Amino acid sequence: MTHLILTALREACLNIRGKLASFLVTILMVSLSFMVFDIFIAVSWNLESALREEQQSVGIEVFLQDGVTEVQAIALADIISGMDGVRSVYRVSSEEAEAFFRADLPEQADLLTLMGPDFALPASIQISLHPEYRSSEKVAPIARTLSGMAGVVDVVYGEEYLPGLTRAVDILGRLVLLAGLVLAVSISLVVANTVRLAVAEKSLTVEIMSIVGAPAWFVRLPFLGEGIVTGLSGAAGSLLLTGLVSALLASTVSHGFLPGRWIAGVLLLGAATGALGSWIGMRSGIPRPRS
Amino acid sequence: MLISMRDVSRRYDDWPALKALDLEIEPGEFLVVSGPSGAGKTTLLRLIWMGDLPSTGVVEVAGFRSDRMRRKDYPELRRKLGIVFQDFRLLQERTVYDNVALPLQVAGTSPKAVRRRVFSLLAEMELSHRRGSRPHELSGGEQQRVAIARAMVAHPVILLADEPTGNLDPEVSKRVIDLLLAINRAGTAVILATHDPRQVPAGTARYLYLDRGCLVAPGSWEGFSTT
Numbered sequence: 001m002t003h004l005i006l007t008a009l010r011e012a013c014l015n016i017r018g019k020l021a022s023f024l025v026t027i028l029m030v031s032l033s034f035m036v037f038d039i040f041i042a043v044s045w046n047l048e049s050a051l052r053e054e055q056q057s058v059g060i061e062v063f064l065q066d067g068v069t070e071v072q073a074i075a076l077a078d079i080i081s082g083m084d085g086v087r088s089v090y091r092v093s094s095e096e097a098e099a100f101f102r103a104d105l106p107e108q109a110d111l112l113t114l115m116g117p118d119f120a121l122p123a124s125i126q127i128s129l130h131p132e133y134r135s136s137e138k139v140a141p142i143a144r145t146l147s148g149m150a151g152v153v154d155v156v157y158g159e160e161y162l163p164g165l166t167r168a169v170d171i172l173g174r175l176v177l178l179a180g181l182v183l184a185v186s187i188s189l190v191v192a193n194t195v196r197l198a199v200a201e202k203s204l205t206v207e208i209m210s211i212v213g214a215p216a217w218f219v220r221l222p223f224l225g226e227g228i229v230t231g232l233s234g235a236a237g238s239l240l241l242t243g244l245v246s247a248l249l250a251s252t253v254s255h256g257f258l259p260g261r262w263i264a265g266v267l268l269l270g271a272a273t274g275a276l277g278s279w280i281g282m283r284s285g286i287p288r289p290r291s
Numbered sequence: 292m293l294i295s296m297r298d299v300s301r302r303y304d305d306w307p308a309l310k311a312l313d314l315e316i317e318p319g320e321f322l323v324v325s326g327p328s329g330a331g332k333t334t335l336l337r338l339i340w341m342g343d344l345p346s347t348g349v350v351e352v353a354g355f356r357s358d359r360m361r362r363k364d365y366p367e368l369r370r371k372l373g374i375v376f377q378d379f380r381l382l383q384e385r386t387v388y389d390n391v392a393l394p395l396q397v398a399g400t401s402p403k404a405v406r407r408r409v410f411s412l413l414a415e416m417e418l419s420h421r422r423g424s425r426p427h428e429l430s431g432g433e434q435q436r437v438a439i440a441r442a443m444v445a446h447p448v449i450l451l452a453d454e455p456t457g458n459l460d461p462e463v464s465k466r467v468i469d470l471l472l473a474i475n476r477a478g479t480a481v482i483l484a485t486h487d488p489r490q491v492p493a494g495t496a497r498y499l500y501l502d503r504g505c506l507v508a509p510g511s512w513e514g515f516s517t518t
Contacts, residue, residue: 004399018384205382211340212441213370214397216362 008218012225015198023230026194030187030234030270031241037183038242038258038266044176045262046255051169058134058165060127062146063154068123072151077125079149085133085142090126097121122153136163184273187234191227191277199223199281224278231274235267292351293318293449293480294339299348301334301504308334310504312348316482318448321475325488326501332484335501336451339482340372341365353448370398373442373479377454379434381426387413387437388422394445408444416440416470432463439470449480456490464490 016023062080064073073091081089092100098121102109112119127146133139136159143155199206209219239258246257258266294316301309309331316322324332337343338350341357350357355368373394381390388409395405413419416436426434435455442450452471456464468490475481475495483491488498500507 001399003401004397007396007399014384204380208380208382208393209397210365211342211369211374212394212397213366213368213372213445215366218397 004215004218008221009225011218012222012229015202015222015226016229019198019201022194022197023226026190026230027233027237029190030230030274031237033183033187033190034235034238034266034270035241037179038238039245040179041176041262041266042242042246042255042258044172045258048169048172049256051165051172055134055165055169056131058139058158059129060139060143060146060155060157062125062127062149062152063156064123064125065151065153066120066122068151073123073125076149076151080125080127080146083142083145085129085138086127087130088128090128092124092126094120094123097124135166137166180269184269184276187231187270187273188277188280191230191274192280193277194230195223195227195278195281198226220278220282223282224275227274227276227278227281228271229274231270231272231277232267233270234274235270238270239263239266292316293320293353294482295351296338296345297349299338299345299350301331301338301343302346307504309338309345309501312504312506314499314506316480318480319475319478320480321472321491321496322480322482322499323488323491323496324482324484324499324501325486327486329503330501331504332501333453334504336374336453336482336484339449339451340374341368366397370394370445371448373439373445373447373450375435375438375442375450375452375455377457379426379438379458381434381437381441383426386423386425387418387429390426390437391440391444394441398445409440412440412444430463431459432466435459435463435467436470439467439474443474443479447479449482450474452481452483454485455483456485456487 062076064076068076070093073093077089077091080086098112101112101121112121129139129142133142139157140159143157143159146152147155206219243257246255249255292315294314296312296314299309299312299314300307312335324335326332334343338345338357339352341350341352341355341360344350344357344360352368353371355364360368382393385393391412392405392409395408400408410419410422413422416439418433418436418440421429421433421437426437429437435458439450439452439455442452450471455471456467459467471481471483472491472495483496485491488500
């Protein structure tokens with residue numbers, strides 16, 4: 001079996017070596033097609049990162065009624081920290097709120113003076129949530145529960161933008177998946193056509209292999225190998241080209257290149273589309289006994 | 292019985308290439324199948340190596356039945372056969388050695404055993420000096436000997452030869468026929484499709500005559516020599 005596999009691999013190399021120029025042109029075509037996809041997912045990834053960063057900051061701020069004592073506030077914070085989805089709580093006293101206000105908005109600090117000495121910003125409890133609770137569907141019920149608690153005057157959690165943000169992240173994920181599927185189909189057809197041509201070009205070899213008793217997988221393996229190498233090389237080439245474009249744009253547009261996981265995904269998609277293309281190409285190209 | 296055909300017909304679209312053929316071939320037999328162009332000689336051979344399956348009837352070759360063939364059976368059947376064509380069908384981008392070695396390589400034989408067998412066969416066929424040549428560098432006779440070497444390298448039980456002398460001059464044709472006879476004497480059944488059965492000397496073979504897909508004259512060399 002080892003000899004057979006080695007011979008099949010040798011056949012694959014012979015196939016590729018025999019038409020190196022057209023093989024390289026195909027790889028270039030696949031690279032350019034994949035490059036469109038790479039650029040799309042790079043942009044998507046950067047957008048999604050920004051959206052996710054925004055989503056990371058999603059939390060709840062619970063404003064307490066005037067007159068809630070520190071002991072009551074601590075008790076409330078203890079109850080909240082035990083709730084599902086709550087990662088941590090931070091109690092902000094009235095004095096601390098004023099200090100934050102002055103630090104964050106120094107140009108409006110005079111407002112506090114104008115309000116007079118009896119005015120105090122409300123004490124609050126800032127709640128940080130576990131990542132899986134940072135969507136509008138998960139935050140809203142927690143916020144409703146908090147609103148109903150004694151001593152709470154208001155609950156703020158970004159209800160104006162959070163649903164839109166969650167939807168945007170979701171849509172972007174689906175778009176990447178859809179683009180991947182469309183691209184996988186189109187690249188598969190390019191590879192299928194290449195393999196079909198390769199099979200036609202090698203029809204005598206295919207026929208003789210079959211006549212001398214080569215197993216079906218042995219006849220197919222070189223073409224399958226050619227398809228996988230084409231898809232994989234095309235995907236790798238596209239990543240190089242996209243990386244080059246990314247490097248050229250680095251000084252003008254702040255962005256990040258694809259993370260390793262996504263790069264592995266693109267390479268895997270390349271290999272898979274190559275294999276799929278070979279399979280389609282071989283189905284119509286390799287003869288079977290006529291009945 | 293090495294090969295048996297029972298009520299075998301084969302149609303290509305509306306054209307009947309073979310009609311209700313019954314045939315049995317014993318191990319070690321030399322069978323000459325003759326007839327004019329389009330008589331069904333090549334179809335008969337294709338049915339034996341199961342490049343085509345019969346439209347009706349059953350072909351049984353070395354224990355493989357045409358109506359029970361699974362995909363994995365085809366390679367196994369074909370390793371028991373050697374096939375030679377009129378146009379040689381050698382792979383032009385490969386050397387003589389690689390062409391001859393192919394059936395052993397696709398059967399997973401070790402490179403050492405392949406080398407031993409191919410070298411010995413090329414010597415037997417007087418082709419040793421040509422082992423590094425490409426087919427297009429050889430004469431027609433040499434190419435056909437390479438094709439026969441490729442067909443014989445895996446020790447088949449049946450050698451199918453489809454007009455192997457069709458592209459060769461009479462002297463080279465005689466050498467090829469002598470080679471087929473020697474192969475047969477060594478125990479391999481040979482089925483030779485030819486338009487000229489008198490190439491095979493009397494008494495060395497059984498003769499069949501096909502005409503428009505029908506077996507019309509199973510008989511002897513004398514039958515042809517008198518026509």
